[in-house]
Amino acid sequence: MKIIVLDRDGVINFDSDQFIKSPEEWKPIPGSLEAIARLNEAGWRVVVASNQSGVGRGLFDMDTLNAINEKMVKAIGQKGGRLDAVFFCPHAADSTCACRKPKPGMFLEIAERFNADLKGMPVVGDSLRDLQAGVAVGCKPYLVLTGKGAKTQLDPDLPDGTMIYPDLAAVAAELTA
Ligand SMILES: [Mg+2]
Ligand SMILES: [Zn+2]
Numbered sequence: 001m002k003i004i005v006l007d008r009d010g011v012i013n014f015d016s017d018q019f020i021k022s023p024e025e026w027k028p029i030p031g032s033l034e035a036i037a038r039l040n041e042a043g044w045r046v047v048v049a050s051n052q053s054g055v056g057r058g059l060f061d062m063d064t065l066n067a068i069n070e071k072m073v074k075a076i077g078q079k080g081g082r083l084d085a086v087f088f089c090p091h092a093a094d095s096t097c098a099c100r101k102p103k104p105g106m107f108l109e110i111a112e113r114f115n116a117d118l119k120g121m122p123v124v125g126d127s128l129r130d131l132q133a134g135v136a137v138g139c140k141p142y143l144v145l146t147g148k149g150a151k152t153q154l155d156p157d158l159p160d161g162t163m164i165y166p167d168l169a170a171v172a173a174e175l176t177a
């Protein structure tokens with residue numbers, strides 16, 4: 001089974017330092033929805049794993065997060081793609097939970113849900129913690145330069161072997177070539 005794990009904000013949709021707090025604020029990065037459809041066509045199951053500490057901070061509630069994710073799922077569907085699962089950590093940044101990236105809790109959940117091997121599984125993110133969470137459990141890190149990616153690219157802690165691509169469309173092109 002081929003599974004690819006995507007961060008959400010800064011990978012699929014434009015990120016905001018003020019958080020994505022409503023469906024209206026969720027706007028796809030050009031080419032990202034088509035990229036997911038392209039991955040699906042090539043046999044990839046696409047799973048999202050996203051830190052959403054805005055919930056824990058009280059900036060938006062679970063109903064709103066669900067509405068945002070529904071908008072995303074619908075937008076992907078309109079391009080002929082689908083997500084096999086959406087995982088998120090709703091906890092605040094100071095939480096000791098096991099799921100907030102760079103902790104790998106969501107990846108362990110993905111492995112369990114799909115009975116999948118994490119070793120070599122592509123993880124796509126724009127922040128260091130996305131990649132660190134995946135690398136901690138053997139995933140292969142892909143950095144995109146959308147969102148915070150351009151800044152992350154300069155981080156001395158970037159995991160060894162990180163593959164760097166302009167955006168999700170370029171990652172999908174590589175993985176489906
Ligand atoms: Mg991000
Ligand atoms: Zn958490």
